[in-house]
Amino acid sequence: METLLAPFEFEFFRNGLAVATLAGALCGLVGVYVVLKGMSYIGHGLSHAIFGGFAASALLGVNVFLGAGAWGVASALMINGVTRRRVIGADAAIGVITTASFALGLALFATFGGAGSGSFDAALFGSILGVASSDVWVVAGVLVFATGVVFARYRALLFTTFDPEVADVSGVSTARIDALLMLVLAASILATMQVLGVTLIAATLVIPATVARMLTNSFARMLVLATAIGAVSGFVGMNLSYHLDVQSGPTIVLVGAALFAVVFASTHTRGHRRIAAIPHPG
Amino acid sequence: MGAASGSGDLVRLDKVTCAYGTDPVLINVDLTVAPGQFSGVVGPSGSGKTTLLRAVMGSVRPVAGSVWRRDGLTTAYVPQVETVDWSFPVTVTECVLMGRSVGRRLPWPSRAERAEVAEVLERLGIDGLGTRHIRELSGGQQQRMFIARALLRRPQLLLMDEPTSGVDVKTRHEVLHLLDDLNADGLSIVLSTHDLNGIAAHLPHLVCLNREVIGAGAPRHVLTAEVLERTYGAKMEVLEHGGMPVVVDRYQGAEVIPIRRTAEG
Numbered sequence: 001m002e003t004l005l006a007p008f009e010f011e012f013f014r015n016g017l018a019v020a021t022l023a024g025a026l027c028g029l030v031g032v033y034v035v036l037k038g039m040s041y042i043g044h045g046l047s048h049a050i051f052g053g054f055a056a057s058a059l060l061g062v063n064v065f066l067g068a069g070a071w072g073v074a075s076a077l078m079i080n081g082v083t084r085r086r087v088i089g090a091d092a093a094i095g096v097i098t099t100a101s102f103a104l105g106l107a108l109f110a111t112f113g114g115a116g117s118g119s120f121d122a123a124l125f126g127s128i129l130g131v132a133s134s135d136v137w138v139v140a141g142v143l144v145f146a147t148g149v150v151f152a153r154y155r156a157l158l159f160t161t162f163d164p165e166v167a168d169v170s171g172v173s174t175a176r177i178d179a180l181l182m183l184v185l186a187a188s189i190l191a192t193m194q195v196l197g198v199t200l201i202a203a204t205l206v207i208p209a210t211v212a213r214m215l216t217n218s219f220a221r222m223l224v225l226a227t228a229i230g231a232v233s234g235f236v237g238m239n240l241s242y243h244l245d246v247q248s249g250p251t252i253v254l255v256g257a258a259l260f261a262v263v264f265a266s267t268h269t270r271g272h273r274r275i276a277a278i279p280h281p282g
Numbered sequence: 283m284g285a286a287s288g289s290g291d292l293v294r295l296d297k298v299t300c301a302y303g304t305d306p307v308l309i310n311v312d313l314t315v316a317p318g319q320f321s322g323v324v325g326p327s328g329s330g331k332t333t334l335l336r337a338v339m340g341s342v343r344p345v346a347g348s349v350w351r352r353d354g355l356t357t358a359y360v361p362q363v364e365t366v367d368w369s370f371p372v373t374v375t376e377c378v379l380m381g382r383s384v385g386r387r388l389p390w391p392s393r394a395e396r397a398e399v400a401e402v403l404e405r406l407g408i409d410g411l412g413t414r415h416i417r418e419l420s421g422g423q424q425q426r427m428f429i430a431r432a433l434l435r436r437p438q439l440l441l442m443d444e445p446t447s448g449v450d451v452k453t454r455h456e457v458l459h460l461l462d463d464l465n466a467d468g469l470s471i472v473l474s475t476h477d478l479n480g481i482a483a484h485l486p487h488l489v490c491l492n493r494e495v496i497g498a499g500a501p502r503h504v505l506t507a508e509v510l511e512r513t514y515g516a517k518m519e520v521l522e523h524g525g526m527p528v529v530v531d532r533y534q535g536a537e538v539i540p541i542r543r544t545a546e547g
Binding site for chain 2: 036150151154155156158159161162163165166167168169170171172213216217218219220222
């Protein structure tokens, strides 16, 4: 027990744990919409696009959060706009826009030098070392914002996610709802990048929602479950990260993946049991 | 949105042309939907049936011509079941409640909304299924669920895309009778269908469409060999059974060989 509680003596760990738990909950919540809209790849793509903005902002001397945030929102809105025109699919739009954005960031980085390379490593792979109290408040603020959006626009978000065409002709402003969702997604990725890392954000968006989907057939329950699973993955993953001396991003994702494996195996077994329980003639 | 209507029509399309890219899907279509009307739109695949419904409800803008809708007209749309993501995690009640998504509303239904959902589910004969996942319903129940969602909007005009595709004969009868009851209560209905004998021939009004309107009117006037050939590009015969037109394929010598002949050698 003493060993388990030992890291709580350090402020950086308490901050990191709070951020990881809140970030897990945030990504779990937003991930429900990402997964159900069939845009699982967007977490991966958008985090790379934001990394491009992160690099550009650092090198150009702009506030990193504001610059990368604006870059991410612009990329997200561009993906949304291109997808809505239905000329190319969402996956292709994500692929083109985010990789171009990422490449631009790398090119800027290569051209103008390596200032702030430590921050780039943290942004790529996640680190609890750089987490300050202000980061906790940023993630908490984005979580409150995302929860507020989901609460206030719950029905419109659900209808738009399930059946955008019918939602549109039923009076729901689907363009505005999609743009709002992209804004929340970009803000979530930006806020959680420090602790999870660009390369692993996609997993924290997708895994809790996928696990929750296997556990329930109700949308409302899926939202609650995905948020809880994300928070638990963040909390447990951060503790394991300290004790195993492994970066925070990978441990958080591996906890989520382990949960996925357990739930997948259990639902698979339950299905077999149900089939075996059906009486067979003869 | 376009030319004014001189009567109490709900919707009027005047010389409407719609296109996706540079390909016209509808050409010079005139259509009027009056209060209490019950119309079917028939035509081959790719003839523009779905686009016509979309033009009526306003989700597709014409590249030429005009669409006029009565002020304050509420339309509701029931999509093809084939286009629905049946693995989406929603229960029947959650799906029906989507009919109440406009404006700022609490995530959970009010007591009045719960009562309304219960009432409409009972009216459509699917009460008791509210907590089920949408995939657990039969084809007919799935159609009723979407009709319930549409009715929750209290529409004056119901648009339905292939409401009986992929359902069995009994379910088709049930859906048709349900729609007839709703129409008798004053709801205007326009539906698209491939089913000439099971659905179209039973409706009071038909539109034969193949990018342009080939014929429109009562089935006994529209379902003729000539109109059907122009609509489908295939020869058909129209028989009469119980006072209703019945459309059958017309064999043209060696061009169309009955399956049983090849099976029997």
